[in-house]
Amino acid sequence: MRPRRSTFTAIVPVAVEGENPIHAQAKDGAAHTAADDVRVIRDTTAPSVDLTAPPALRRGQTAKASVVASDNLTGVARVTFHFGSQTIGPVLAPPFEADLVVPEGATAGQTITLTAEAEDGAGNVGHSAPHGVRVTTAGAIVGQVLADDTGLPVAGARVRMGTTETTSDEHGRYALPTDLPAVVLTAEKEGTTSVDRLVSVQSAVGTVPVDARLTALAPSGTYRLTRLTAQGLPGLLPLGWSPAAAFEVRFEGAAGAEMSVTVTGLGEVTTVHLAAYDRVLRAWTMRAGPLAVSDGAMTTTLPGAGSYALVRPDDEQVPAAAAGEPLAGVGMAALPDAATSTSTAIPATLPPAGGTAVGHLTVKDAPGVPSGTVVQAIVTETFTLTSGGVASEEKRMEDIVLYRSAGELEATVPITPSRSFETSELQSGKVHLDILAGREGVRGQSGGNAPVVLEREGVRLTVGQGALSSDLAIDLGVTAISPFVPRSATLVPLAEATLDFSGRELLLPARLAVPAAGATSPDGTYLFARVERIGGIPQMTVVAVGAVQDDMIVPQEFPGLPGIAREGRYVLYRVEAPLGFVGGMTTSDGAPLRAVVAATGSPATVLPFVALSGTDGRFLLPAVPGTVALQATVPPTAAHGEVQAQVTAGQTATANIALSGVVAATVSPAGYPRARWSPGRDGRSAS
Known part of the structure; x- marks a missing residue:
């Protein structure tokens, strides 16, 4: 007979987490029995998931994320990542x-959430804690080159980084993109010394090297002996060393031989x-010493051409160096809160025609702070003119290297204001240096080729992808409304911001969004204006019309206005009166001419804006509706033109202006021809 098979089903409780033994027994009609045992695993516990990933990821790079997952019963069957x-x-x-790459559309500074989940053999899913990965860009370098004899910015200096080279702009600034962790920069200009800077580059921000101060070479001869100041050394001394004297020797023609020098x-x-x-x-090396000094003088032998310094250690804590070995320094120490400073300037007063004062800074009550410590000064210049106007320059920063002398930290720097006047033009002038206990080591965020978003005090700056050919330092500052900003009952300044694009002009306008807390209504009239200094006088040029969107006032495209494409100081205005525009072309003898266009008349009927016509001569100027008298000039020449236009609210009138007179200068994009002046300085201010 064939055996008869039967299937029996029973619901058996499995109460224990893990293995549960089940015993089954079958009995036939003849009382024969058979049995079997199985073990059933009860698994209701999800796997543990430990996720590891980098905190930041640069655009264009790949990073690894890894998971350690464990399950003590059915094992890990699969792991899935979500980025x-x-x-x-x-x-x-x-x-x-998993390999991580920055998703398309992600902007620098954005944080992307990464999670992982692990599934075991029973279908239980465990989740990792979320991990934020910040999107970064390659680093950038932004610095400046100064003249060591005046302290003023040097335009046209070459700055080399390996095979990459750039030149400093009219403000002495330079900018270089890099994805290297450390670089060597060399700044130089024909007729000057060269200065090296060793820079540790931080990613995703602009790294700011110590200023390079170039020294004019001594006159040509058989040899050229150029005196160097403590601020103008070819390379920074290690911390703890200070120069008693420094100089550079060059020989015309041959390299030169040993020579004796008396200091x-x-x-x-x-x-x-x-x-x-x-x-x-790229380092200072020991040549000889210690050398005795008698009556303030000493004589030594130089092995040949090169840059030399007579140096002193702060104390016995500074490591000694053998001849031929690089100097070693001590660790950095911050200036204590109790430190105080005093300063003097000689001479205290300079004539309007020009000159340079020598400023001396002393920092006291700073024990343990070594020579070579760098602080920073904010330089502000204002000039009151006999015409009643007030000329000024945009604030700038400069580095000052402190050295120990008689137990105190000291520095000597030149002070040369950047403008000059005829005596009859100037009533008074002031150069003010605010000394900061430290310096700016990084600036803003790198971007411009990659999109970048910055936010300060609720104000948001967005620079879109492709706005620059490479990623450079982009920065945003929010300040109080400057005293020179014009205002009236119908023209209300709401906010002021400074934008830094590393000296570049954007290929695509940026978006500057300001909270609409000061807006009277979503349908109000808003203008974004940029500060232009014409002859040193701050003037307001409208670059965009604003509108309220999502509780923010943002610039809108408007025919004839360039938008926010240049760095500088911007002011957002609310206009509480009807507004129109007048546009046209400025010409001379039928050819386009760059000029300054302004409405003339009483302040009650004229808006305090000017327009700068472009290379094509075209301009656009906001105006009060009605008959508007326009005047075009090219400072400081005699070129001049006038015309009238009928302006209607909400519309753009046309007015072309033909200029007559001798045009002896052209207008540069960064401003109009500027003179230089060097007033005096008393203590930390000059007057």
């Missing part, structure tokens, strides 16, 4: 890893060491 909207996996076997004016210094700057090592 923003991306799903990566599943990964079916260890190692559980005087060393004051109460008793011993020094001779150090040479090694252009290959």
Whole structure:
């Protein structure tokens, strides 16, 4: 007989987490029995998931995310990663890893959430804690070149970084993109010394090297002996060393041989060491010492051409160096809160025609702070003219290297204001230096080729992708409304911001969004104006019309207005009166001419804006409805033209202006021809 098979089903409770034994027994009609045992695993516990990933990811790079997952019963069957909207996996076997790339459309500074989930053999799913990955860009370098004899910016200096080279702009600034962690910069200009800076580059921000101060070379001859100041050394000394004197020797033609040099004016210094700057090592090396100083003078032998310094250690804590070895320094120490400073300037007063004062800064009550510590000064210049106007320059920063002398930190720097006047033009002038206890090491955020968004005090700056050919430092500052900003009952300044594009002009306008807390209504009239200094006088030029969107006032495209494409100082206005525009072309002898266009008349009927016509001569100026008298000039020439236009609210009238007179200068994009003046300085201010 064939055996008869039957299937029996029973619901058996499995109450224990883990293995549960089940015993089954069958009995037939003849009382024969058979049995079997099975073990059933009850698994209701999800796997544990430990996710590891970098905190930041640069655009264009790939990074690894990894998971350690464990399950003590049914084992890990698969791991899946979620990076923003991306799903990566599943990964079916260890190692559980995923390659991360920045998603399209992600902006620098944005944080993308990364999570991982692991599924076991029973279908339980465990989740990792969320991990934020910040989107970054490559680093950028932004610095400035100054003239060591005046302290003023140097335009046209070459700044080299390996095979990459750029030049400083009219403000002495330069900017370079880089994805390297450390670089060597060399700044130089024909007829000056060259200065090196070793820079550790931070990613996603603009790294700010210590200012490079170039020294004019001594006159040509058989040899050229150029005196260097403590601020104008070819490379920074290690912390803890200070220069009693420094100089550069160049020979015309041949490299030159040994020469004897006598240095005087060393004051109460008793011993020094001779150090040479090694252009290959980019470091100061010990040549000889200690060398005795007698009556403020000493004589030594130089091995040949090069840059030399007579240096002193702060104390015995500074490591000694053998001849031929690089100097070593001590660790950095911050200036204590109790530190105080005093300053003087000689002479205290300079004539309007020009000159340079010598400023001396002393920092007291700073024990343990070594020579070579760098602080920063904010330089502000204002000039009251006999015409009643007030000329000024945009604030700038400059680095000052402090050195120990008689137990105190000291520095000597030149002070040369950047403008000059005829005596009859100037009533008074002031140059003010605010000394900061430290310096700006990084600036803004790198971007411009990649999109970047910055926010300060509720104000948001957005620079779109492709706005620059490479990623450079982009920065946003929010300030109080400047005293020179015009205002009236119908023209209300709401906010002021400074934009820094590393000296570049954007290929695509940026978006500057300001909270609409001061808006009277969503349908109000708003204008974004940029500060232009014409002859040193701050003037307001309208670059965009604003509108309220999502509780923010943002610029809108408007025919004839360029938008926010240039760095500088911007003011957002609310206009509480009807507004129109007048546009046209400025010409001379039928050819386009760049000029300054302004409405003339009483302040009650004229808006305080000017327009700068472009290379094509075209301009656009906001105006009060009615008959508007326009005047076009090209400072400081005699070129001049006038015309009248009938302006209607909400519309743009046309008015072309033909200028007559001798045009002896052209207008540059960064401003109009400027003179220089050097007023005096008393203490930390000049007047």
